[in-house]
Amino acid sequence: MGATPRPGDPAITPALVADHGLTPDEYDRLVTMLGRTPTLTEVGIISALWSEHCSYKHSRPILRTLPTKAPHVLQGPGENAGVISIGDGLAVAFKIESHNHPSAVEPYQGAATGVGGILRDVFTMGARPIALLNSLRFGSLESPRVRWLVAGVVKGIGDYGNCVGIPTVAGEVVFDPSYEGNPLVNAMCVGLLKESDLIRAKAQGVGNPVIAVGARTGRDGIHGAAFASEDLTEASEAKRPQVQVGDPFTEKLLLEASLELITSGHIVAIQDMGAAGLTSSSAEMAERGDVGVTIDTTKVPVREPGMTPYEILLSESQERMLVVARRGHEDAVRAILEKWDLVAEVIGEVIAEPVYRVTEGSHVVAEFPGSRLVTDCPVYHPEAREGDEVRALRARDVHAIPERPEEADPFWTLTELLSSPTIASKTWIHRQYDSTVRGQTVVGPGHGDAAVVRIPGTTKAIALKTDCNGRYVYLEPRTGGRIAVAEAARNVACTGARPMAITNCLNFGNPKRPEIFFQFREAVGGMGDACTALGTPVTGGNVSFYNESPGRAVFPTPTIGMVGLIDHVEQCVGGAFTTAGDAIVLLGEPTDELGASEYLSRIHGVTAGAPPRCDLERERLLVDVLLSAIGAGLVRSAHDCSDGGLAVALAESAMMNADAPHGFTVDLSSFHLPTRALLFGEAQGRVVVSTPDPQAILQVAAQRGLPATLLGTVGAPGAEAVIQVGGARHVTPIARLATAFHDSIPNLMARVAVSSDDAATAGSAH
Amino acid sequence: MKFGIVLFPGTNRDGDAWDAVTGPLGATAVRLWHKDHDLQGADVVILPGGFSYGDYLRAGAIARFSPIMQEVAAFARSGGPVIGICNGFQILCEAHLLPGALLRNASLQFRSMPVTLRVENAATRFTNQYRAGQLLRVPIAHGDGRFAIDPDGLRALEDAGQVVFRYTDRHGVPTEGANPNGSLDNIAGIINATGNVMGLMPHPENAIDPMLGSTDGLGIFTSLLAHVGA
Numbered sequence: 004m005g006a007t008p009r010p011g012d013p014a015i016t017p018a019l020v021a022d023h024g025l026t027p028d029e030y031d032r033l034v035t036m037l038g039r040t041p042t043l044t045e046v047g048i049i050s051a052l053w054s055e056h057c058s059y060k061h062s063r064p065i066l067r068t069l070p071t072k073a074p075h076v077l078q079g080p081g082e083n084a085g086v087i088s089i090g091d092g093l094a095v096a097f098k099i100e101s102h103n104h105p106s107a108v109e110p111y112q113g114a115a116t117g118v119g120g121i122l123r124d125v126f127t128m129g130a131r132p133i134a135l136l137n138s139l140r141f142g143s144l145e146s147p148r149v150r151w152l153v154a155g156v157v158k159g160i161g162d163y164g165n166c167v168g169i170p171t172v173a174g175e176v177v178f179d180p181s182y183e184g185n186p187l188v189n190a191m192c193v194g195l196l197k198e199s200d201l202i203r204a205k206a207q208g209v210g211n212p213v214i215a216v217g218a219r220t221g222r223d224g225i226h227g228a229a230f231a232s233e234d235l236t237e238a239s240e241a242k243r244p245q246v247q248v249g250d251p252f253t254e255k256l257l258l259e260a261s262l263e264l265i266t267s268g269h270i271v272a273i274q275d276m277g278a279a280g281l282t283s284s285s286a287e288m289a290e291r292g293d294v295g296v297t298i299d300t301t302k303v304p305v306r307e308p309g310m311t312p313y314e315i316l317l318s319e320s321q322e323r324m325l326v327v328a329r330r331g332h333e334d335a336v337r338a339i340l341e342k343w344d345l346v347a348e349v350i351g352e353v354i355a356e357p358v359y360r361v362t363e364g365s366h367v368v369a370e371f372p373g374s375r376l377v378t379d380c381p382v383y384h385p386e387a388r389e390g391d392e393v394r395a396l397r398a399r400d401v402h403a404i405p406e407r408p409e410e411a412d413p414f415w416t417l418t419e420l421l422s423s424p425t426i427a428s429k430t431w432i433h434r435q436y437d438s439t440v441r442g443q444t445v446v447g448p449g450h451g452d453a454a455v456v457r458i459p460g461t462t463k464a465i466a467l468k469t470d471c472n473g474r475y476v477y478l479e480p481r482t483g484g485r486i487a488v489a490e491a492a493r494n495v496a497c498t499g500a501r502p503m504a505i506t507n508c509l510n511f512g513n514p515k516r517p518e519i520f521f522q523f524r525e526a527v528g529g530m531g532d533a534c535t536a537l538g539t540p541v542t543g544g545n546v547s548f549y550n551e552s553p554g555r556a557v558f559p560t561p562t563i564g565m566v567g568l569i570d571h572v573e574q575c576v577g578g579a580f581t582t583a584g585d586a587i588v589l590l591g592e593p594t595d596e597l598g599a600s601e602y603l604s605r606i607h608g609v610t611a612g613a614p615p616r617c618d619l620e621r622e623r624l625l626v627d628v629l630l631s632a633i634g635a636g637l638v639r640s641a642h643d644c645s646d647g648g649l650a651v652a653l654a655e656s657a658m659m660n661a662d663a664p665h666g667f668t669v670d671l672s673s674f675h676l677p678t679r680a681l682l683f684g685e686a687q688g689r690v691v692v693s694t695p696d697p698q699a700i701l702q703v704a705a706q707r708g709l710p711a712t713l714l715g716t717v718g719a720p721g722a723e724a725v726i727q728v729g730g731a732r733h734v735t736p737i738a739r740l741a742t743a744f745h746d747s748i749p750n751l752m753a754r755v756a757v758s759s760d761d762a763a764t765a766g767s768a769h
Numbered sequence: 770m771k772f773g774i775v776l777f778p779g780t781n782r783d784g785d786a787w788d789a790v791t792g793p794l795g796a797t798a799v800r801l802w803h804k805d806h807d808l809q810g811a812d813v814v815i816l817p818g819g820f821s822y823g824d825y826l827r828a829g830a831i832a833r834f835s836p837i838m839q840e841v842a843a844f845a846r847s848g849g850p851v852i853g854i855c856n857g858f859q860i861l862c863e864a865h866l867l868p869g870a871l872l873r874n875a876s877l878q879f880r881s882m883p884v885t886l887r888v889e890n891a892a893t894r895f896t897n898q899y900r901a902g903q904l905l906r907v908p909i910a911h912g913d914g915r916f917a918i919d920p921d922g923l924r925a926l927e928d929a930g931q932v933v934f935r936y937t938d939r940h941g942v943p944t945e946g947a948n949p950n951g952s953l954d955n956i957a958g959i960i961n962a963t964g965n966v967m968g969l970m971p972h973p974e975n976a977i978d979p980m981l982g983s984t985d986g987l988g989i990f991t992s993l994l995a996h997v998g999a
Contacts, residue, residue: 161879165910166820168781252779252823344778435879437910439975440818442785457980459788573980662939 005039006370009311009363012043019043023050024233029381036375044361044368047313049376051226051279052286055548058380061514062546065524069531069541076504076540081291083124083204083275084194085542087504089568091461094198096130099138099191099469099508099564101547105246106188110155114188115163115249119321121192122167123275126258127324129202129265130194133441134456135164137174137190138469138508138562142183144424144751149178152186153432153752159249160190161435166251167258170444171436172454173467178424179474179604184552189508191469191564195458202265204274204284206292206327206353211271213285213296213351214333216264216340217257217323220281221306223247224319234513234551253322253345260343261324267339269332276323282316284325285351286359290374297360298351300368312361312368327353383514387525390518397478401597401612406679413650413682413726414735416606418743420647420683421654423605427747430661450659451577452497452643455569464575466500466567472646473558475614478599480522484529484561485617486687490645491565492537496626497641497690499575499633500567502537507544507563512556514548522559523548530561536619537626539565576633578642579659580667585639585717586697587669591625591689592710593649595680601646602683614685621688624709629690632703637694644689650682650726652691654740657717657724664741666718668725673712678729693717770997772798773811775841775857777832782818782855782974789974790815794990803835813850813993814841816857818910818972828871828913829859838864850894850993851966855911858958858968867961867968868926869918875951879912883982884949886934886957886971887941893960894996895967896933898988904941905934905985907971909949914970916952916959926959934958934969 013019020030023046033041033049041049051057059066071079077094078086084098102117118135125132137160142149164171169192206213224247264270272292274284281303289296300312306320326347328336333349340347354360359376361369409415420426433448445464446455453468470491476483492502507530512519534541544564550557569575580587597603598612632638642659644652649671658664674681694700697713704711718725724740726733772790774783783800790796799809803821808814822831832838838860845851845866853861861867874880883906891901899905918926926932934957938947943955950970958969973986 158878162912165879165881165912166779166781166823168819250823252820252825255779255781255820434882437879437881439881439908439910439972439981440782440785442788442975442978442981445980 005037006042006045006367008042009368015040015046020046023047024054025050029053032379032381036372036379042368044313044316047317048282048369051282051317052376053380057279057283059546060381061383061385061548063382064384065527069527070535071540073538073540076542077198077201078542080541080543082543083127085504085506086128086201087542087566088198089463092198093458094196094201095193095465095566096125096128096196097191097193097506097564097566098124098543099189099506099562100124100545101508101510102188102190103185103510103547103550106156107186109246110152111159112246112248114156114159116247116321117188117190118160118163119249119251119254120275120277121190122169122254122258123277125192125194126261127204127273127275128194128196129200130196131262132169132192132194133443134193134454134467135169135171135190136467136469136564139174139176140182140187140473140560141178143180144178146183149183150752156188157432157435163249163251165437167255168440170438170440172438172444172456173448174469176429176432179558181555181558185550185557187510187550187557187560189562191506193467193566200266202273204288204291205272206288206294206296207271209294209353209355210330211353212328212330212333212349213298213353214326214328214336214347215303215323215350216326216347217345218253218320219304219306219346220315220318220323221320222310222314222318225314225317234549236553247319247321249321256343256345257322257324260340260345263339264326264336267335269335270326270328272327274325276325278319280316280318281325286377288325288327289359290377295354295356295358296351297354297362299362299364301364302348302350304346304348312363316361385514385520386517387521388517389521393478396611397613399611401603404607404609407606410679413678413728413733416683417650417654418740420601420605420651421740422743422747423601424748424751425601426647426651428745429748431748431752445572445575446498446577450579452494453567455498455575457572462571464569464572466495466498466569468494469562469564470494471560471562473560474599474610476522476526476559476561479614480525480559481529482614482617484526485533485619486614487561487563488530488533488537488539489617489619489622489687490643491563492539492622492626493643493690495565495567496629497578497643498569499630500569501630502539502565502567502626504542505534505539505563505565506542507561509544509546510550510557510560510562511548512551519556526559526561533619537623574633574636576638576641578656579640580656580665580693580717581639583665583717583719585693585695587667587714587717588692588694588697588700589689589712589714590628590692590704590709593674593676593681594684594686595676596686597680597684600683600685602679615687617687624707625688625690628704628707628709632700637696637699638692639695640693642691644691645685648683648685654724656691656693657737658741658744661745663720664737665720666722666724666737667715668718669715670727671714672727681728770796770994771810771812772796773801773808773814774798775801775803775814775816775837777803777821777835779821779823780817780819782972785974786815786817789977790990793977793987794994801837803837806836806840808840808844812997814844816853816860818855818857821856821860829856829863832860833864842866845966848963848965852895853968854972854974855970858970859913861966861968866966867959868922869916871913872915872917873913874915880949881910882949883908884971885937885939885947887937889932889935890930893933893964895989895992897995898992902941904937906983907973907976907986909971911970914950914952916956918953923953929962931960931962932956933960933967
């Protein structure tokens with residue numbers, strides 16, 4: 004039979020097909036699948052499901068190369084979130100996802116709904132969310148428009164997570180002009196569940212009812228998935244109405260109702276209506292269960308009358324779930340939703356006939372055979388070729404760049420780096436996020452290399468971190484991809500956690516450009532190398548292409564969200580020096596590498612050179628040494644050397660406790676390296692620890708063949724920073740460094756425009 | 770001793786309050802559902818933090834009309850101890866069980882950070898385990914915490930010792946810099962004239978565990994136990 008057009012539907016013309024983002028080939032594929040001309044509703048459905056955002060049509064073959072298995076992985080990629088066992092019958096579900104384009108045009112709602120979406124991905128697995136993280140990239144804070152974006156994104160993240168009552172515990176924020184027109188907003192959520200409560204989004208049981216629960220469906224967010232699958236242009240501002248509006252209060256009710264539903268036994272599957280809304284949730288649930296499904300759009304609870312099936316199917320109204328219940332349990336499902344003042348309506352059912360059918364009353368408006376609307380999606384293998392520009396930048400001899408005269412005082416350079424917004428204290432941001440709610444945050448934002456969140460009822464805790472240095476990935480994608488994973492592992496290990504698994508959010512430009520697809524292929528390859536070496540499989544994530552604004556793509560930014568496990572939470576350590584007189588030991592060793600560094604960028608305005616080498620065997624060794632030393636109670640603080648190198652790591656450990664910044668004295672004379680590479684180079688595989696027993700730590704390192712060096716001593720609170728290097732002794736008050744570190748972002752953010760128009764005006768005035 | 774912890778739609782620190790009274794204190798607790806009219810024999814009622822009814826209209830403005838609040842108000846008027854934390858403080862003000870109001874933070878931003886509190890009145894049933902002038906380290910997490918009241922009301926509060934906690938610097942001085950939200954006279958917590966209803970913006974229930982940085986909040990709960998035991 005098949006579907007027939009609704010009265011008044013426009014004719015299916017090449018222009019209409021193009022407006023839906025479908026290529027002529029993709030349209031032909033659709034016609035072949037159906038054996039007839041599609042209806043408007045069917046074109047709408049396919050435009051959403053075959054959008055890059057939903058279909059992964061350019062990324063799937065590359066993603067398949069990633070390692071995804073380990074004994075502790077209970078659920079790998081392909082579900083709403085990945086799940087790993089942490090023992091004691093408990094598991095954590097976690098996932099990271101992008102909300103870049105919505106945030107670029109409407110930062111507050113874009114970021115807020117990004118948090119809402121990732122929360123739902125986690126609680127649909129049967130997990131109670133226990134922590135949020137976010138990974139943000141913006142242009143230079145000198146730009147008024149960027150300051151407006153930062154203020155809006157931060158407020159959006161805060162207002163949503165704070166209201167739902169999930170602590171925001173960690174994240175990272177990087178500023179670079181490459182992100183000027185296209186900020187990155189990646190949100191990660193981690194939830195805790197009993198292994199026995201794990202539920203999957205797989206429709207089952209012929210005759211079982213399909214139920215829409217949560218908020219009503221409105222006209223917001225239609226074509227959001229398609230908007231996420233194209234470059235940002237000057238016309239993108241006009242797409243602000245495609246950005247959804249979040250309601251964290253409804254989300255909190257939906258969270259409680261969903262967890263109650265899952266443990267009630269009345270349902271067999273549940274999925275968030277996220278990108279492409281009802282369309283993708285229903286089609287994907289049917290595909291996973293290998294069953295047919297029929298949906299009547301007149302049954303869907305709507306906010307306004309007169310909505311067409313097309314609008315109902317493609318709406319991205321927030322805080323909605325699709326549930327497959329057990330037949331006969333409809334009233335029980337309704338009662339749970341009513342308790343939480345939410346609606347639940349039966350809108351369809353699971354059927355034996357292998358078909359995906361949408362009706363408007365009795366009129367069939369869309370009908371696809373089997374699950375082919377999901378499985379027939381085209382897969383592309385674009386050309387990959389490194390760009391000449393990047394090759395030339397990487398080849399540049401950065402050691403030939405002359406030092407500036409001020410650099411004779413290394414504390415001048417250090418002060419400049421500490422005030423670089425990428426390195427400077429992010430307190431201005433994270434003090435707007437509730438990090439203490441739920442009462443389990445042992446190490447919160449700004450106090451360690453990773454957040455530490457306790458698991459109630461056990462001695463355990465999990466360590467969480469997001470990471471990626473896009474400049475490294477830009478200059479050498481494979482190395483950059485490896486480092487992103489290695490650094491995230493190092494960060495969780497610095498708290499005493501064994502790295503367990505990752506989720507990733509792959510933010511790249513337009514994959515149809517060979518130089519972008521090269522970055523993607525190589526970065527994912529590097530990530531896979533590191534995941535294999537470090538034993539941290541990939542359990543899922545998200546690909547965000549088309550992060551471009553007129554003129555250029557963002558730095559390729561494959562953000563890693565790492566989960567680590569601590570067996571005995573009382574052993575965990577933070578990043579700040581705690582005790583005057585403790586010894587400072589460097590695990591790992593410095594090199595003469597200077598390429599791709601924050602130093603070159605901040606001090607010399609140069610993005611060039613090769614990123615530091617990443618020796619994965621050495622990284623694995625470092626994790627082992629850290630865990631042994633921390634487990635033996637030898638470590639009072641641990642902090643890795645990353646942006647800004649050894650000098651910045653020392654200063655950060657000294658100042659991380661803003662109330663009592665410690666002085667420090669180190670002697671680096673034993674390293675025969677150029678001073679600026681020694682102090683500010685970003686050699687990988689290094690961690691600065693403080694300890695009452697340096698000999699014991701040096702011995703642990705020596706036993707495993709990891710180089711380690713005693714550098715000096717932690718000073719008293721408020722004392723001086725002293726560095727002996729290159730035959731000279733440099734001294735400065737720690738207060739000078741602390742001021743640079745703590746005041747930089749507040750000073751820059753002191754003037755924030757109130758709207759994008761103001762920002763644009765201000766921009767032209769400066 | 771039995772604590773009744775009220776659960777409104779949007780309450781999110783109910784679990785934190787539960788852990789604080791049932792964990793280190795070993796007291797029992799029950800959750801009181803907003804649609805019910807039953808305090809289930811609770812000896813103390815806690816209105817915990819969160820965003821009741823989404824804080825729509827005004828923080829706490831809708832919660833005061835809920836069925837359970839009719840019972841809480843009657844309990845309070847008959848002398849029963851009630852403590853409102855953060856959103857609970859806002860609800861108590863909206864319900865006129867405490868004087869004054871809580872406005873948007875002066876910064877117009879949410880604030881999540883540890884603060885120093887000075888105990889101004891250690892002679893209440895909520896603070897008898899503290900010393901007057903004692904400094905406490907307790908986290909805050911709110912966007913609407915700026916305490917405001919008319920001048921006569923302020924004078925009455927101060928004269929009667931109804932200001933229980935004040936934000937100070939680490940030396941106990943109530944400076945402007947130590948005031949996280951612009952509250953009048955750095956006021957962080959107050960008590961009613963009859964001494965049985967207290968509201969405060971900071972979260973003592975998140976300062977009960979050395980691993981989380983502070984146990985200074987425990988005193989409020991042990992004070993209640995001591996008062997009932999006395």
